[in-house]
């Protein structure tokens with residue numbers, strides 16, 4: 001099964017609820033205010049949330065007016081276009097910007113990815129899948145076990161790292177995540193690693209501690225690899241619906257989130273949350289998690305996603 005087939009299969013339940021609901025809104029002859037109201041209501045009820053639903057309807061109204069859309073079939077087409085536009089990353093995003101400037105010496109690591117999120121959303125699993133993905137892209141990858149809060153965390157990560165076949169840095173001695181990241185950066189320089197991925201704890205004694213620690217790890221990365229591209233991937237669990245959106249808001253206020261990884265899209269009917277997250281955050285969705293295996297991580301492509309949903 002290809003990537004697209006896998007995505008379509010994973011979105012089956014979302015198609016059954018969200019898409020069916022939306023389809024029924026468009027199954028009328030007239031494009032009128034009532035249709036827009038029903039659409040907004042349907043979107044709110046299907047995990048897109050208030051903010052996302054309002055934005056979609058506003059954009060769709062604008063497009064309908066501009067293009068003088070008169071049939072509901074045409075309007076549905078525009079609806080899919082609006083969704084693609086909303087999901088598309090900002091053009092300012094610099095995935096291809098490399099290390100930011102031309103430098104003669106080789107930078108190692110070129111990129112440091114900090115993976116954050118509350119407990120149980122799928123951070124460690126995502127780190128494993130992401131390591132495997134990047135390795136297959138030809139990158140030299142290392143993983144840092146910076147979740148030192150839970151005893152079993154490093155052991156769980158070690159299994160993923162072994163499956164992915166990448167380098168692993170842990171540090172049982174200090175129990176300090178900052179120290180692990182520091183060691184991993186040092187190791188990455190020595191080993192000429194391209195991408196360093198740091199797993200982090202999802203739970204500390206309290207939320208304030210968690211955010212303070214993420215902040216500290218961020219400064220260690222900044223100080224020790226000023227020339228590397230820094231990414232903060234926020235992992236959100238799609239099955240939690242609106243909760244994922246409020247977590248996103250909370251993390252974004254503390255750390256500079258550069259991308260979202262939306263996990264557990266397989267088997268949930270709450271796929272509409274993709275739209276809510278994107279509209280709420282103004283941060284691109286980079287990857288989606290579609291299962292518990294190494295290869296179950298897909299680069300998020302808005303057009304493909306919309307096609308898998310509505311195609």
Ligand SMILES: Nc1nc2c(ncn2[C@@H]2O[C@H](COP(=O)(O)OP(=O)(O)OP(=O)(O)O)[C@@H](O)[C@H]2O)c(=O)[nH]1
Nearest residue numbers: 119120121122123124125202263264289290291292
């Ligand atoms: N179906 C499905 N399950 C997933 C996916 N990603 C993660 N999981 C499962 O979610 C559970 C939690 O995953 P972890 O990776 O341990 O989550 P975490 O965020 O690291 O958790 P803490 O370290 O406790 O904060 C595991 O049972 C994973 O197998 C996904 O994309 N699909």
Ligand SMILES: [Mg+2]
Nearest residue numbers: 123124147153
């Ligand atoms: Mg974990």
